[in-house]
Amino acid sequence: MAIKGESLIGSRDVSTVQTFHAVNPATGLTIEPPFAEAGEADVEAAAQLAAEAFPIFRETTPSARAAFLEAIADAIEAIGDELIDRAMQETGLPKARLTGERGRTTGQLRLFSTVLRRGDWVDARIDPALPKREPLPRSDLRMRQIGVGPVAVFGASNFPLAFSVAGGDTASALAAGCPVVVKGHPAHPGTSELVGRAVRSAVEASGLPEGVFSLLSGTSHTLGTSLVADPRIMAVGFTGSRGGGLALSRIAAQRPVPIPVYAEMSSINPVFLLPGALAARADQLGTAFVGSLTLGAGQFCTNPGVAIGIAGVDFDRFIAAAAVALGGAPAAAMLTPGIADAYQRGVDALAAQAAVEELARGTVPNGPNACRPALFTTDAKAFCATSELSHEVFGASSLIVRCADKEEMQAVARALEGQLTATLHLESGDETLARTLLPVLDEKAGRILANGWPTGVEVCDAMVHGGPFPATSDPRTTSVGTLAIRRFLRPVCYQDLPPALLPPALQPDNPLGLPRLVNGKTELGGAP
Amino acid sequence: MAIKGESLIGSRDVSTVQTFHAVNPATGLTIEPPFAEAGEADVEAAAQLAAEAFPIFRETTPSARAAFLEAIADAIEAIGDELIDRAMQETGLPKARLTGERGRTTGQLRLFSTVLRRGDWVDARIDPALPKREPLPRSDLRMRQIGVGPVAVFGASNFPLAFSVAGGDTASALAAGCPVVVKGHPAHPGTSELVGRAVRSAVEASGLPEGVFSLLSGTSHTLGTSLVADPRIMAVGFTGSRGGGLALSRIAAQRPVPIPVYAEMSSINPVFLLPGALAARADQLGTAFVGSLTLGAGQFCTNPGVAIGIAGVDFDRFIAAAAVALGGAPAAAMLTPGIADAYQRGVDALAAQAAVEELARGTVPNGPNACRPALFTTDAKAFCATSELSHEVFGASSLIVRCADKEEMQAVARALEGQLTATLHLESGDETLARTLLPVLDEKAGRILANGWPTGVEVCDAMVHGGPFPATSDPRTTSVGTLAIRRFLRPVCYQDLPPALLPPALQPDNPLGLPRLVNGKTELGGAP
Missing domain, CATH: 3.40.309.10 (Aldehyde Dehydrogenase; Chain A, domain 2)
Structure with a gap:
């Protein structure tokens, strides 16, 4: 797979006059090719595509999204040694570590596909109508979780694969049905582009709208700030410094419509x-x-x-x-x-x-x-x-x-x-x-x-990679493990909607086979 | 029950030199007695008691907290007509409406007690150790949700019972194991005090630390702002105007340790x-x-x-x-x-x-x-x-x-x-x-x-009384219905903790009978 030094805006490759280079930190030498510096017009284009893709993407079936995440994992593996070699040059990290991190990244994508098929993330709840209740009848009430909207993900410097373009933030946002616009970390732009092209190939192979995924590369602070400020972006995932996380949180809080920033920042463990x-x-x-x-x-x-x-x-x-x-x-x-x-x-x-x-x-x-x-x-x-x-x-x-x-x-x-x-x-x-x-x-x-050491974070249902401020900006969440999907979901309730207009998750015959809380009792569902 | 015009700080009645009166809006006439204006020293005292009560209260068993919520409901009903009469005077709302609202308030408390006993709010997850896994073994990982800490609740003007001292915010915060400091709405201080004394009597009868509940009354903006700014307060529930909600959100975001404000604000439905x-x-x-x-x-x-x-x-x-x-x-x-x-x-x-x-x-x-x-x-x-x-x-x-x-x-x-x-x-x-x-x-x-009308909000599992900004400050949440408890919880993971040191929710023999996600499969539990 060729590294072209381009940002990926939906299905379009974007190059610019202004460029930057990756540097091999172990040698101090620059690495070819030059990379396009994405700017505000690119943010605009990627956010618009994401907003257009959102209503379609969020209503894909859980199993369709599960297959999409698996296709991403397959496509990342298909890059082969080129990905590890490039990541070694750009990060100075050893081969064994990066090979392990790739396995974690693809394993994480596949874990979210099992979560999607399990269906508990939908949190489907049904309180059927009680027409004869006194003093007032009860309406038919049904609730599900849906994606919050397009998500901005900031790649981290220290995990060029597992916390980057197709890392935990991206995997959990895509699982939730949210299109993702990644700001790749400028320290590993080639690694980012390789993974980005793998994600794009999975978008195409899955027949999804191109706006489901974009990757913007650049070194400027304004790239990140304009992404967080864009009105079409509805949540932000970030792993990095306390200063960086707080700066993005401030921008998000000052928007006309404030949005959550999930920043994993600072911990002395x-x-x-x-x-x-x-x-x-x-x-x-x-x-x-x-x-x-x-x-x-x-x-x-x-x-x-x-x-x-x-x-x-x-x-x-x-x-x-x-x-x-x-x-x-x-x-x-x-x-x-x-x-x-x-x-x-x-x-x-x-x-x-x-x-x-x-x-x-x-x-x-x-x-x-x-x-x-x-x-x-x-x-x-x-x-x-x-x-x-x-x-x-x-x-x-x-x-x-x-x-x-x-x-x-x-x-x-x-x-x-x-x-x-x-x-x-x-x-x-x-x-x-x-x-x-x-x-x-x-x-x-x-x-x-x-009786263990905190380094090494298992990706599983019970993991919490989060914690009170300043460890993160939101202690109710985790950025690793299956609970991470909840950051990108919000509940919607439907009252007395005709069955034909209900989303499949809430239809009477449970066509998606979801576990559902019905009249206060859990019904396990089971694949249809 | 006598209305004394006092704030309730834990088990202590507090009066001040500066006072205010309730006004009957239908007549424009003031109503006796005068009420103490709580100030910063009262915030300080209530927050300190709440912080001291938190570690004890949050580790009470779910069934103990369920019984506590039921005791509050019983105590509110025991006030009798005095509560309805006072609320009518202070709000101008008719008797039938207030009687219905009282039923909703006590029903809401009892619904949260069923949620506590059901146990799904704990979200217990167990990924047992895999000591022989290759290339790396997996540790034993167990997760539960715990209360976020003391919660400030702002009573709303328009629901003197159901969104006030013992309303949905208080019920869900107490259910989550969080002590509550209420800032009563100054339009109905007598109603607030009556309900506050009922809550306090339930705290005492349940043998809980006094700091589990305090009620501060007052008309000044600084009372509310100093409560939100207090470092011991970890979350805020608010129902009111867009301006008020945004002002509290700004204060909360600017704290050295920012906290979430759940503000239900503005909607044209x-x-x-x-x-x-x-x-x-x-x-x-x-x-x-x-x-x-x-x-x-x-x-x-x-x-x-x-x-x-x-x-x-x-x-x-x-x-x-x-x-x-x-x-x-x-x-x-x-x-x-x-x-x-x-x-x-x-x-x-x-x-x-x-x-x-x-x-x-x-x-x-x-x-x-x-x-x-x-x-x-x-x-x-x-x-x-x-x-x-x-x-x-x-x-x-x-x-x-x-x-x-x-x-x-x-x-x-x-x-x-x-x-x-x-x-x-x-x-x-x-x-x-x-x-x-x-x-x-x-x-x-x-x-x-x-084919219905939006007025009338059922209190149930499937209800969402929330929505995107500016309807609320956090579209991932609801302020009515059982999902409201999630606002006041955060996950904690335990890795390889000896069974004797694990919280009961996560102990191997499941002494609380909780539903738990074990190895990715839901086990329904069942009361012990």
Whole structure:
């Protein structure tokens, strides 16, 4: 498949005079070809096509949309090694990681196709008429969920496949029946175009309106802001920085018709090391902690940015093991020069804090844009008193917090901002302390782990990759897992509509075989 | 039960030096006793108690919360006639209406208790561990919905019981496990206090922390704004004007931690009169339309503010019948002097539009604060070209829109803003036209009715009392019906947590008997 450097507006390829290049972050060299800088006219055209496609696309049957998502997955796989090779050049990420990420991306699309066929996302509810009820009869009332409208998706830098053109936001929006306009991340435009062409081929093969999918590439802020401001866009999916997410949220809130922005932004993913766990395996925990921290140069939303323990010999063993492991951790190229700069600024800011000590640094880098791992220590009082110590440093930097006792550990938990994850390492004997921490963490995090590491996010029904602000802009939602579809749905109720005019989801004979709540009782349905 | 003119902060009665009085809108006379003006210190105290109660309240069992909601319903009924009498004085609404509204309020509380026992609101999901999966094992992942935190509820002027202190917002928030701080509407403080004392008695009888419920009374804007700005408040329920809802939304968005505001605001509830329906029963439709329009002095969010038909003899018959009915419709006292003033300004603004003609006015009022019903006509071109014609006039005023043909009727549908409801009157033969309108109305309204009138909102599983902006601030939600609970919930995932530390909703033996999605299949549960 050829990379032409074009935006894809429906079925049309669009090039422009102004162009930009991808850069290989591991070498600092630019990669051909040049890419068209999409502008406001392109936003206009893509949004208009999406709006025209919406009424048709949202009323396709669940099984038709399921087949469409499967066709996208097939088309992505059909690109073959070219996709992995291009993504490696554009991101500096290793082949095994990108191959795994491709599997996650296609698996995610196929999972949403099973959700579509399962049908619970429709949330069909029927309260039949009660004509003889006193004092007033009840009308026939039927409810279903429908797509909210065209969705803007912002590709993330750190997952060029799974959180990008055909990633979780796109998969869940398409599953909901919403056309998608993607703003591809400018750090991997070739990867984006390859995937975009695969999605387009699935649109065509599925006989869907061209406006179901567009991909706009560009480096300007105005591209993203004009997309969010476009009146035809009805929701936004974003994964990126706190500043970026807040800027888009402000634009969305100030529109004549405000819309939701689902921004996954900032999390330091605290890890609580309980005394029993430290007594049993402090050394092993120290090494494993650094493994999670330095994985992929620490460029995960869920990387463990703070580890909390109670001062003592066991915690000292953890710290010593972590210091050794981190000291031997190699520097690795980060995704972009901008991310490498921000990492360096974040590490410098931590190091400059009076209450913070540097514990260890990783290998000195010998290439451009490198993340040299960093580990710092502080104490609980300083952590609770200094909000800067809770700021995310995107990359392989973490802060170890020494607590004097259990009460200080609880105070640290209470001082946390909202998080994507919170982790407990515990053994039998730690339950009492865990029971004091869990109610606090329930209010702070979208996912609570025991005896694991937060990096690695399963795509399944029970996953929550979300959490209270600033982890996300909307703690009622997740951007990973099947519940993500709910972000792009809204309920519509039909009162006394003649059966012939009801949508199939709500017709008396249940032609779609959906599970439905009828008279307050769940009827399981079953494929027709 | 004595009305003491006090705010209820947990178990404490609070009075102040500064006071205000309720006014009987039908007479213009003040009603005793004076009511304490709650201020910022009261907000602070109520929010603090709510935050302290939250971790305890949210982990009460669903059946305990169900019993609590039933105790509130019982306590409201136990107030007896005093409640109805006071509400009549404070609102000018008739006894039958208020008695019905009380039944709706207690029925709503009891419906949420059945929802709690049904358990589907927990949305429990379990993806068991797959330790042998290749290439990577899967952890044990379990998800549940929990309350978002303390909720601020703003009582509405037009439903002193069903959208007020123990109305739908309060019932759904309490059901979700969220403590509630109500800002009572200053037009009916005595009604509010009576209901508030009933809720408090149920809190006490149920052995719950006092902070589960507080009621603040006052007339100042700063009372409401400081409540929304309080960092312990995590969501807001509001029913009222577009200006009020937008002001609260702005405050909530500008907080250091933004929170959702569920504001139900502004809707003109279009009624489309299709040719077959007009041919069959134009006269009857004209009379019934005015009946719905003038019900309760038109003070319903769902009152039909615009009626659309295709010019011709049948539509003329409808217009003539409506004019006759409206000409005989009596003036009625509105809820407050402010509402009566706003009605007069709205009617004057419509009458001043060049493209609008006055068709009929109701009886000239002979008391204060009256709504004199009003009916205007315009044509489709003017309606589509003049956004002011789409502004809600709260009260018994409506605009009849003449379309030249079906295409103009479709254009009117497309020109509409977001609505709570849209109605079609149709007969066999109208299906083709209805099929062109329904996809447009799906995008515009939360509820679509056939051959009925939008006033009258059933409290049930399938109800949607919501809709796209400006009908509400969040079209993914409803403020009436069991789905309303979802506004106050957020998902939390537990990964590999030891069974003893899991919340009961997710424990292996399902002690709460909840329906759960296990390995992608629904297991119905059943009470334990």
